[in-house]
Amino acid sequence: MNQPRSSARPGRASEPETAPGGARTPRRVDIAIVGGGLVGASLACALAPLIERAGLSVAVIEAAPLLEGTDAPFQPSFDARASAIAQGSADHFADMGLWQAMAEHAAPIRRIHISERGRFGATRLSGEELGVAALGHVIPNGWMGRVLHRRLAELPIAWHCPARVEEIVPVANGHALTLSDGKRLGVGLTVLADGGRSGLKERLGIESDRHPYDQVALIASVELSRPHGGEAWERFTAEGPIALLPLSGQAMELVWTHPLGAEQRRMALGDGDFLAELQRAFGDRAGRFRRVGSRHAYPLSLVTARETTRPGLAVLGNAAHALHPVAGQGFNLALRGVMDLVTAMQAGRERGEAPGSAGVLADFEARRHADRRNVIRFSDGLVRLFGIDSALLSRARAAGLVGLNLAGPLRRGLARRAMGLER
Numbered sequence: 001m002n003q004p005r006s007s008a009r010p011g012r013a014s015e016p017e018t019a020p021g022g023a024r025t026p027r028r029v030d031i032a033i034v035g036g037g038l039v040g041a042s043l044a045c046a047l048a049p050l051i052e053r054a055g056l057s058v059a060v061i062e063a064a065p066l067l068e069g070t071d072a073p074f075q076p077s078f079d080a081r082a083s084a085i086a087q088g089s090a091d092h093f094a095d096m097g098l099w100q101a102m103a104e105h106a107a108p109i110r111r112i113h114i115s116e117r118g119r120f121g122a123t124r125l126s127g128e129e130l131g132v133a134a135l136g137h138v139i140p141n142g143w144m145g146r147v148l149h150r151r152l153a154e155l156p157i158a159w160h161c162p163a164r165v166e167e168i169v170p171v172a173n174g175h176a177l178t179l180s181d182g183k184r185l186g187v188g189l190t191v192l193a194d195g196g197r198s199g200l201k202e203r204l205g206i207e208s209d210r211h212p213y214d215q216v217a218l219i220a221s222v223e224l225s226r227p228h229g230g231e232a233w234e235r236f237t238a239e240g241p242i243a244l245l246p247l248s249g250q251a252m253e254l255v256w257t258h259p260l261g262a263e264q265r266r267m268a269l270g271d272g273d274f275l276a277e278l279q280r281a282f283g284d285r286a287g288r289f290r291r292v293g294s295r296h297a298y299p300l301s302l303v304t305a306r307e308t309t310r311p312g313l314a315v316l317g318n319a320a321h322a323l324h325p326v327a328g329q330g331f332n333l334a335l336r337g338v339m340d341l342v343t344a345m346q347a348g349r350e351r352g353e354a355p356g357s358a359g360v361l362a363d364f365e366a367r368r369h370a371d372r373r374n375v376i377r378f379s380d381g382l383v384r385l386f387g388i389d390s391a392l393l394s395r396a397r398a399a400g401l402v403g404l405n406l407a408g409p410l411r412r413g414l415a416r417r418a419m420g421l422e423r
């Protein structure tokens with residue numbers, strides 16, 4: 001693997017007090033985004049109109065150094081995974097002027113096939129049936145990262161990277177942040193987009209509900225004997241769901257959920273044995289598995305923060321809600337949160353309110369509440385429904401899948417929600 005370079009661009013990683021555009025970092029900033037991963041970087045890009053036209057000062061602090069000029073994964077959020085992006089999210093990227101670039105490596109999902117191994121039930125959703133060209137798109141996380149960071153380099157933001165926020169203390173007009181390089185920032189609105197793993201939330205006394213699923217997602221790219229033709233597969237097996245997502249070109253992204261611990265043996269298998277086991281578990285419906293890339297494992301839990309706003313503070317993305325990837329909703333939900341926060345700030349600005357004001361944050365929370373609750377319930381419900389191995393439930397699931405195939409309007413309603421076109 002290539003070694004990280006910490007000074008990927010002049011004026012960026014090596015000189016954290018200087019923005020890519022050359023502006024000096026203010027000691028006091030209107031907004032500080034903690035974490036420049038998928039969610040934090042998306043927020044910074046979505047704030048562009050407020051930064052460029054309204055003069056908001058924004059700092060992004062990212063712990064992991066950037067890697068550039070290489071295909072290696074260059075930071076935790078932009079790793080070897082690919083994400084299923086709902087049409088609604090593609091629309092949001094289009095609003096930010098980024099969809100054209102994202103689409104260079106996006107594969108459209110034209111059909112989704114959902115089935116249960118060993119059972120008759122199956123349901124199919126197609127874009128044609130819903131009158132849309134694609135049900136969604138699959139984009140490598142690494143590519144999304146490159147597009148987002150390229151845009152950030154054009155904006156007059158203060159980019160602190162690599163630097164960690166080590167301390168966060170509430171003060172009269174927001175928060176005081178201390179960075180790992182010793183710098184301090186006074187911030188009106190701090191957005192925690194740190195993925196929930198840095199302990200900052202806990203230091204602020206924000207509690208989270210944690211439900212480990214005792215499952216691990218094993219991900220890899222695979223090649224099959226047949227062209228995928230834009231078809232995505234979700235196959236529920238006794239061990240856990242297996243998802244196959246189309247990638248641009250011939251490959252597909254495999255997300256294979258295992259009971260905790262069971263993934264270790266499969267991580268260690270030679271490629272041939274791994275492919276043979278995958279074939280047995282998935283069946284032949286999508287073709288013969290021919291090749292597999294490097295494998296990565298992600299332990300899965302449902303983690304939800306009990307508070308997502310406080311005076312001068314908003315919590316976004318995985319820091320607010322880490323979901324099971326079975327329904328591919330985590331980032332899509334987070335991106336709607338990003339857009340709602342920006343909308344609330346814009347509305348607040350018209351009322352003369354600062355981004356971290358009580359009015360803006362109450363508006364944001366009101367916009368988010370129902371969507372967040374519904375998506376968390378939907379994803380968690382799916383994991384539990386397909387995770388329980390009972391003959392009765394299995395028949396009910398099969399009947400449900402068949403029924404769903406027959407019940408056009410219900411299926412179309414579900415699909416519209418999954419595509420992020422309805423809340």
Ligand SMILES: Cc1cc2nc3c(=O)[nH]c(=O)nc-3n(C[C@H](O)[C@H](O)[C@H](O)COP(=O)(O)OP(=O)(O)OC[C@H]3O[C@@H](n4cnc5c(N)ncnc54)[C@H](O)[C@@H]3O)c2cc1C
Nearest residue numbers: 035037038039063077084165195198317318328330331332
């Ligand atoms: C296997 C798997 C498959 C998935 N597939 C999909 C999918 O198909 N569709 C979908 O919508 N979602 C999917 N998701 C969910 C999606 O990946 C997450 O929602 C998304 O990565 C969350 O991004 P984030 O920026 O909130 O957090 P992260 O990706 O964790 O990024 C946090 C960033 O903050 C930085 N950071 C941490 N602490 C600090 C600190 N103290 N100071 C400064 N920086 C800090 C980190 O370096 C990192 O860059 C999947 C998840 C998994 C596990």
